[in-house]
Amino acid sequence: MAEFEIVRHAVITADPARIHGLIDNFHEWTKWSPWEDLDPQLQREYSGPDAGVGAKYAWDGNRRAGRGSMEITSSDDREIGIRLAFEKPFKATNKTTFQLNPVEGGTEVVWRMTGQHKGLMGVIGKVLPIDNMIGKDFEKGLDRLKTAAEAN
Numbered sequence: 001m002a003e004f005e006i007v008r009h010a011v012i013t014a015d016p017a018r019i020h021g022l023i024d025n026f027h028e029w030t031k032w033s034p035w036e037d038l039d040p041q042l043q044r045e046y047s048g049p050d051a052g053v054g055a056k057y058a059w060d061g062n063r064r065a066g067r068g069s070m071e072i073t074s075s076d077d078r079e080i081g082i083r084l085a086f087e088k089p090f091k092a093t094n095k096t097t098f099q100l101n102p103v104e105g106g107t108e109v110v111w112r113m114t115g116q117h118k119g120l121m122g123v124i125g126k127v128l129p130i131d132n133m134i135g136k137d138f139e140k141g142l143d144r145l146k147t148a149a150e151a152n
Helices: 016-023 026-031 119-127 130-150
Strands: 002-012 043-047 056-060 067-075 079-088 092-103 106-117
Touching: 002 130, 016 026, 016 092, 016 106, 016 130, 026 056, 026 130, 106 130
Parallel strands: none
Antiparallel strands: 002 106, 043 056, 056 067, 067 079, 079 092, 092 106
C-alpha cells in the first residue's frame, strides 16, 4: 500500500467566514462541488446537524458519481476536516481538509486529501497517478467555490 496526498489551492477574494460557510455545510456544496454535474439524478441524504462537526452527507449516483459518504470531523475558523468514504466504483476511506488562510486580497483555500492506495486503486494508481485524476476535480471545485464565494 502506498500513501498519497493531493493538494490544490486558490486565493478567493472573500472573507474566510463566507468561504467557511460554503464548505462547513454540505447543503451548500451543490453550489460549488466539482462532482455536481456528474449525475443529474444524484440522490443525496443529509443527517446530523446542518453544519459543523457531525454533519453527514451521503450520495448515490450513476457509474460516474458512484456512492459514498462524508462526515465533518473537525471544524474551526481556519480548518475543516472531513472523513470521506467511497463505496462505488471502489472502496476507500480518505481524510480531506480545507485550510482557510487569510492573505492579502482574500483567503487562500488549501484543499488536501490523503489516503492509501489499496486494491484496485493501488493498481490504477500505478498507471494513472491519482493526483492527475482527482487534482483536476479539486481545481474545478476551487474555481466553482471562488465563483460562489465572490458572488454578491
